[in-house]
Amino acid sequence: MKKEKICPKCEKGKLVTTDDIISEIEGYIFVEKGERCSNCSEEFIPEQEGKKMIEIAKRLGLWGEPLKLYRKLSRSARGIILRIPTDIEKCLHLKGDENVALSKVGNKIVVEISS
């Protein structure tokens, strides 16, 4: 029989295997396997699972780069304008005549460059 693991945080609850631990990186939701305490609900992600999440985040370009850039919107007669920061322009090799798809994800606006 498998030995029960006791939660190292509260030292009361048992660690139960779960596959629905949710982490958020830059607005993206990652679901991981791990263990959750039956008493204090503290979640433990094994190192291997954590590494997997970082790998995926890297592949999506969400890891290791300064991602949050703050810009102010401005208004013209025809609507609200968002200027794309030069770093992103260079990084994505934008020419400035691309078509983009805008979508609303929660309170975020996602801009996809269609090629």
Ligand SMILES: [Zn+2]
């Ligand atoms: Zn606990």
